[in-house]
Amino acid sequence: MTEDTLRSVNPATGELLAEWPIDDEASVTATVERARVVASFWRELGFDGRKQALLRWASYLVRNTDELTELIHKENGKPAEDAYLELMLVLEHIDWAAKNAKRALAPKRVSPGPFMANHEAVVEHPPLGVVGVIGPWNYPIYTPTGSVAYALAAGNTVVFKPSEYTTSIGVWYARSFALANPQLPGGILTAVTGFGATGAALVTSGVDKIAFTGSTPTGKRIMAAAAETLTPVLLECGGKDAAIVAHDADVSAAADAIAWAAMANSGQTCVGTERVYVDETVYDRFLAELKSKLDNLKPGSGADASYGPMTMPKQIDLVREHIADALERGGRALVGGLESVGDRFIGPVVLIDTPEDSRAVTEETFGPTLTVRKVKSVDEAVELTNASEFGLASTVFSKSHGMEIGRRLRVGATSINAPLSFGAISALPFGGTGASGIGRIHGEEGLREFTRTHSFARQRFAIPGMALLSFGRKASTVAVIRRVIGLKHGRHS
Numbered sequence: 001m002t003e004d005t006l007r008s009v010n011p012a013t014g015e016l017l018a019e020w021p022i023d024d025e026a027s028v029t030a031t032v033e034r035a036r037v038v039a040s041f042w043r044e045l046g047f048d049g050r051k052q053a054l055l056r057w058a059s060y061l062v063r064n065t066d067e068l069t070e071l072i073h074k075e076n077g078k079p080a081e082d083a084y085l086e087l088m089l090v091l092e093h094i095d096w097a098a099k100n101a102k103r104a105l106a107p108k109r110v111s112p113g114p115f116m117a118n119h120e121a122v123v124e125h126p127p128l129g130v131v132g133v134i135g136p137w138n139y140p141i142y143t144p145t146g147s148v149a150y151a152l153a154a155g156n157t158v159v160f161k162p163s164e165y166t167t168s169i170g171v172w173y174a175r176s177f178a179l180a181n182p183q184l185p186g187g188i189l190t191a192v193t194g195f196g197a198t199g200a201a202l203v204t205s206g207v208d209k210i211a212f213t214g215s216t217p218t219g220k221r222i223m224a225a226a227a228e229t230l231t232p233v234l235l236e237c238g239g240k241d242a243a244i245v246a247h248d249a250d251v252s253a254a255a256d257a258i259a260w261a262a263m264a265n266s267g268q269t270c271v272g273t274e275r276v277y278v279d280e281t282v283y284d285r286f287l288a289e290l291k292s293k294l295d296n297l298k299p300g301s302g303a304d305a306s307y308g309p310m311t312m313p314k315q316i317d318l319v320r321e322h323i324a325d326a327l328e329r330g331g332r333a334l335v336g337g338l339e340s341v342g343d344r345f346i347g348p349v350v351l352i353d354t355p356e357d358s359r360a361v362t363e364e365t366f367g368p369t370l371t372v373r374k375v376k377s378v379d380e381a382v383e384l385t386n387a388s389e390f391g392l393a394s395t396v397f398s399k400s401h402g403m404e405i406g407r408r409l410r411v412g413a414t415s416i417n418a419p420l421s422f423g424a425i426s427a428l429p430f431g432g433t434g435a436s437g438i439g440r441i442h443g444e445e446g447l448r449e450f451t452r453t454h455s456f457a458r459q460r461f462a463i464p465g466m467a468l469l470s471f472g473r474k475a476s477t478v479a480v481i482r483r484v485i486g487l488k489h490g491r492h493s
């Protein structure tokens with residue numbers, strides 16, 4: 001190993017998988033320049049041509065499913081079946097973006113209003129040019145696809161910087177687009193590899209937008225760096241998502257959904273449930289159901305594992321600190337405890353009676369842990385949910401008031417009576433508020449994020465004597481306008 005390379009290791013075993021070069025400022029800039037050269041070709045290909053290329057990419061991914069899911073299993077650590085589910089979501093998003101971009105981004109005629117009636121007014125959404133995408137490791141193909149597929153479908157070329165923990169997956173993913181489309185020039189989707197400095201170089205490389213998914217502190221650094229050149233940013237950052245279990249919830253279904261939303265992927269899910277607020281009337285029943293769902297969960301890397309290792313070794317210490325802090329401050333472990341934290345794997349941990357200002361409640365833990373608190377009412381649950389600086393997503397369990405409760409939450413998405421389902425519906429915009437980020441991926445909003453809005457006002461014919469925006473304007477014209485304005489705007493008291 002040299003300092004110029006990045007080592008990719010299997011988080012379950014520590015085995016070295018690959019070494020990758022570290023792209024510096026010069027090589028990142030060169031890659032962005034190549035992406036800019038091919039950007040006009042890609043834009044001119046039009047929606048139909050891009051749709052075909054994206055669909056060919058999806059089919060290539062399907063044909064190579066086993067190779068890709070095995071690579072995700074090895075480098076990220078998650079079970080191969082979870083990797084397959086991630087791929088399924090990727091395919092759905094590529095398909096949706098490819099098939100909906102033309103309709104969602106079609107030029108739109110708007111009313112010119114009475115004073116500009118001789119104009120045609122049109123809003124268009126051309127692509128930005130080159131988009132820089134910076135990704136995390138927890139869903140190494142799903143999270144970038146929310147930006148990559150939508151940016152490509154909108155007509156941009158993309159330079160992708162995968163996480164240093166999932167570089168092999170990121171490189172495979174970017175190359176697969178070219179392999180699926182050998183007739184197209186290279187550079188439409190390219191990966192650059194390295195640590196944070198490579199991501200930082202991408203931010204200042206002259207790209208037309210940065211789409212970042214990762215932690216809130218990194219998001220803030222990226223926004224500050226992008227401010228220098230007013231490069232727009234889309235930030236998909238961390239969360240501390242809560243679930244609310246109301247008095248009329250199906251308690252068993254809620255426990256089943258929350259067990260999965262909290263522990264799947266070893267809790268390394270931005271929208272994973274980390275806090276639960278349960279109505280006092282169903283609290284004991286919920287705890288019993290939750291415990292029974294978690295008792296048989298087993299982290300590991302074999303075929304029977306419920307979830308895999310912690311992908312990023314340094315996160316293990318943070319999870320341990322959160323559990324210790326909660327226990328020191330009066331919390332109790334209903335399931336697991338400090339002993340659940342191993343060298344690479346962490347067993348499920350449920351903490352109860354944890355003070356609301358403890359780290360396990362206020363900070364993103366990003367491990368297979370959960371705090372559960374008894375509340376007197378939905379009002380209290382809503383208040384505590386909204387007390388977080390984060391506002392990514394949430395889940396509500398209630399047979400008849402789900403939407404009502406959900407509307408009171410200051411978050412970007414809410415799933416009702418099911419875990420995290422908003423992320424699997426391509427047409428639904430996805431993104432957070434507060435410390436969870438800025439902007440939206442997925443759906444029509446996700447396509448528009450990668451365009452600029454261009455307004456056209458085309459004069460179709462001149463109205464003699466009615467020129468307002470001219471030094472030749474007549475006083476009689478203004479007198480007519482004053483009368484019309486009075487009738488239009490001056491009648492309300």
Ligand code: NAD
Binds near residue numbers: 197270
């Ligand atoms: P991270 O912030 O450590 O790194 C994310 C990416 O940013 C990596 O590729 C990294 O190399 C790069 N980076 C680091 N410093 C940089 C800098 N100064 N400039 C530019 N790029 C830089 O995050 P992570 O540990 O990889 O991912 C976990 C985090 O991601 C969690 O907080 C999780 O909640 C969040 N996440 C959010 C979403 C979402 O959609 N909101 C989805 C998945 C993960």
